[in-house]
Amino acid sequence: MSDVVAIYSRLSEEDRNKLNEDDESRSIQNQKSMLITYAANQGWDIYNIYSDEDYKGSDRNRPAFNQLLLDAQNHKFNIVLCKSQSRFTRELELVEKIIHGDFAEWGIRFVGLADNADTANHGNKKSRQINGLVNEWYLEDLSDNIKTVLTDHRKKGLHIGAFALYGYQKDPVQKGHLIIDPEAAAVVREVFELYASGVGRTNIAKILNDKGIPNPTEYKRRKGLRYNGTDRPCGTLWKYYGISSMLENEMYIGNMVQGKYENPTYKSKHGKPVPREKWIRVEGTHEPIIDKDLWDRVQQRRAERAKPCYTGQIGIFAAKVKCMYCGYTLSTKKNREFRYLQCPTSNLGKEFCKGAFIAERFLERAVLDELNRIISTYFNEASAEVKFSVSKNLETGKRRLKKEISNIISKMDSLKKAIQNLYIDKANGLISDEEYLEFHQDFLKEMERCKTQHADRVSELEKIETERNNIQSKEEILKKYRNVTNLDRDIMDSLIDYIEVGRCEKKVHRNDLPPIVIHWKF
Numbered sequence: 001m002s003d004v005v006a007i008y009s010r011l012s013e014e015d016r017n018k019l020n021e022d023d024e025s026r027s028i029q030n031q032k033s034m035l036i037t038y039a040a041n042q043g044w045d046i047y048n049i050y051s052d053e054d055y056k057g058s059d060r061n062r063p064a065f066n067q068l069l070l071d072a073q074n075h076k077f078n079i080v081l082c083k084s085q086s087r088f089t090r091e092l093e094l095v096e097k098i099i100h101g102d103f104a105e106w107g108i109r110f111v112g113l114a115d116n117a118d119t120a121n122h123g124n125k126k127s128r129q130i131n132g133l134v135n136e137w138y139l140e141d142l143s144d145n146i147k148t149v150l151t152d153h154r155k156k157g158l159h160i161g162a163f164a165l166y167g168y169q170k171d172p173v174q175k176g177h178l179i180i181d182p183e184a185a186a187v188v189r190e191v192f193e194l195y196a197s198g199v200g201r202t203n204i205a206k207i208l209n210d211k212g213i214p215n216p217t218e219y220k221r222r223k224g225l226r227y228n229g230t231d232r233p234c235g236t237l238w239k240y241y242g243i244s245s246m247l248e249n250e251m252y253i254g255n256m257v258q259g260k261y262e263n264p265t266y267k268s269k270h271g272k273p274v275p276r277e278k279w280i281r282v283e284g285t286h287e288p289i290i291d292k293d294l295w296d297r298v299q300q301r302r303a304e305r306a307k308p309c310y311t312g313q314i315g316i317f318a319a320k321v322k323c324m325y326c327g328y329t330l331s332t333k334k335n336r337e338f339r340y341l342q343c344p345t346s347n348l349g350k351e352f353c354k355g356a357f358i359a360e361r362f363l364e365r366a367v368l369d370e371l372n373r374i375i376s377t378y379f380n381e382a383s384a385e386v387k388f389s390v391s392k393n394l395e396t397g398k399r400r401l402k403k404e405i406s407n408i409i410s411k412m413d414s415l416k417k418a419i420q421n422l423y424i425d426k427a428n429g430l431i432s433d434e435e436y437l438e439f440h441q442d443f444l445k446e447m448e449r450c451k452t453q454h455a456d457r458v459s460e461l462e463k464i465e466t467e468r469n470n471i472q473s474k475e476e477i478l479k480k481y482r483n484v485t486n487l488d489r490d491i492m493d494s495l496i497d498y499i500e501v502g503r504c505e506k507k508v509h510r511n512d513l514p515p516i517v518i519h520w521k522f
Contacts, residue, residue, distance in 0.1 A: 005079040006068055007035045010087045012051045017458040028053060031083050039081060045420060047077040060094070072108055084114040103233060121132040152188055154258045157282035161258070162346070167218035167289050168224070178286040180389050185289045192248055192290050196297045205238040215242060240344060247302060250281070253295050254288035255478050258283050282427065307437070316487055317341060318501070324502040324515060330356055341501065356501040358514055363501070364487050366516050371495065374520075401461045408454045415447045432444045477522050497521050 006388060009031035022088060024366065028051055039046055048071070051062040061267040065088075080103065083087045088110070099110045099119065102233040110119045151159050158176030171177040189210070194204045208215075218236035224246035250257050259280040261273055290298075316442075321330045323343035330341040339360040345353040419440065481491065 003042070003044045003079055004047045005039050005042075005081050006047050006071065006077045007032065008041065008065070008068055008082045008088060009035065009049070009051045009060070010055060010065075031087070033115070035081050035083065044079060044081075045417075047071075047416070054249040056090075060091075066213075069102075072103065072106055075106065078107060079111060081111045083112065085112040085117040085123075086113070086115070128342075151259070154256075154280040155282065157256045157285035159256060159285075160257075160436060164219075164225075165249070166219065166246075167252065168286070180287055184216075184219060186290050188246065188252060191243060192252075192294050194300055195243075195247055196294060196301065201243040202240045204243050205240055208238045209418065215239075221335070226310060233423075237345070240340045245392065251286075252288065252290045253292060254286055254287040255281060255283045314479055315339075315360075316489055316492055318489075319361060320492055321356075321363070321498060321499045321501055323353065324352040324500040324517065327355065329351075329502065332360075356504050356514065357503050358501050358516075362513055363499070363516070366513055367496070367499070367518060368484070368487060370518055371484065375482055377473075378478055379482075394464050396465050398461065398468075401457050401464070405454060405457045405461065408450055412450045414446065415443055415450065415505045419443050419447075430473070466473070495521055 009028050011028050032049060032051070036046065036049075050068045052062040052064045055062045055065075058102070068080070071077065071214075080088070081377050085095065086100070089098070103110055103119065110117065112118070150160055153176060156176075159170070159178050162175065164170050164178060164181075167181060167185045168178040169181045171179045191204055191208075194207065195201065199207070214236055215238045248251070258277055259274055259278070289337045306506055315332060317330075319329055321341050322328065323330060324347065326343065326345050328343060328345055331344050333340045341356070341358050341360060341363065343353055343356040422431070422436060422443065425431045425432070431439070477495065481495065484491065497519040499519065500517040502514075504512055
């Protein structure tokens with residue numbers, strides 16, 4: 001294989017310098033120009049230029065970065081060229097795994113111009129590792145510095161969140177300070193007053209919904225404020241747990257409470273809950289919406305109504321059954337010795353949700369009957385013939401797609417060569433600028449068409465592979481659960497994604513079931 005290079009450029013957040021929203025940054029353009037010139041001087045053919053804008057060097061979800069790795073694994077090139085090793089990655093773990101591991105296995109040379117990183121030079125491996133370690137330290141120090149600053153701001157009572165709590169808004173004059181949002185604050189006061197007067201949380205939600213008052217998310221959306229959106233049905237309604245969360249939030253009496261979640265390391269993307277005693281709490285940082293007397297009365301009532309938590313085993317249907325009408329997870333109710341599943345939004349009124357409802361024993365029987373029916377049907381002789389026919393058709397389609405993909409790749413390789421030769425012809429004065437632009441545009445359009453065809457064929461091939469794997473997986477799963485007589489949690493987790501349940505409109509017989517839709521994993 002002749003030397004074919006993949007160029008990778010990345011713009012870090014700290015050196016952004018956008019021309020406008022549609023243009024690439026000067027930094028990216030300068031990187032590309034420098035790397036293209038170097039590749040041309042080395043006589044390397046350029047396979048592709050991969051570029052990520054506004055991504056950190058520690059971000060493993062960079063789209064162009066991951067596409068480069070996929071193409072590298074498929075041996076599309078044998079050199080990766082970057083401005084520096086840190087532009088490729090700042091993580092020592094990835095330096096070892098990819099540059100010194102995967103690239104070596106795939107026969108790919110890595111070159112970083114600015115720091116003289118070159119895997120073809122075995123003598124500088126230690127310096128590359130040291131550079132990786134320094135970059136790792138840089139990320140860790142940067143993370144620690146940011147965490148220290150944020151902790152300091154929290155201890156000073158400054159609000160550092162992306163969203164202001166419902167009832168407040170960010171002070172446009174004083175950074176880190178909250179001011180009252182009069183319209184939303186009035187709703188907060190009404191919630192506290194209703195609860196203190198003896199109204200339950202579910203009924204408070206119903207009262208607010210009857211008045212047409214939007215919940216916090218919908219309120220912020222209407223006001224054009226930042227919010228965590230939802231596409232759920234009934235997503236604009238007040239719910240029991242939203243009221244409950246509001247009633248226990250000290251922010252409403254003027255105390256800043258933060259640091260409820262933290263990332264264990266700078267590499268973590270999801271915060272973990274912090275014990276309540278370690279929360280950072282600063283009193284009197286902003287104007288309270290709720291006075292102390294009302295707050296104390298609400299907390300006393302909450303304490304009186306508190307129930308001990310159930311700590312038994314996870315139920316068979318826990319978090320697996322959803323309301324067919326609003327999409328919310330059904331909650332468990334118990335009446336004497338029987339357990340029932342009921343939609344929590346049904347308490348808000350029939351106009352919001354019909355309210356799914358079913359006895360657990362009836363749902364268990366329905367799931368078992370359907371599972372045994374599927375298994376019986378799947379393994380009869382007629383089904384075996386159909387499976388063989390489907391499998392044969394899948395293999396035929398797979399061979400056809402692989403051939404088409406190979407032809408498209410060959411055409412794309414020819415187009416890349418043509419584009420490179422076109423540039424050389426222009427540089428040598430064999431064609432005019434006008435001719436160059438005309439031919440170049442034609443080649444690019446054809447290249448885009450080929451890329452679209454390639455993506456379509458690859459997508460079709462992936463679907464065939466998925467379908468073939470699903471058939472094999474389904475058969476193995478169904479063999480395992482033949483003649484099952486009782487449901488348990490393991491069966492639910494293995495076989496069922498979730499179940500949708502409706503409500504019986506009119507019962508003719510006592511044991512009539514509501515609509516049930518089972519979403520199997522196989």
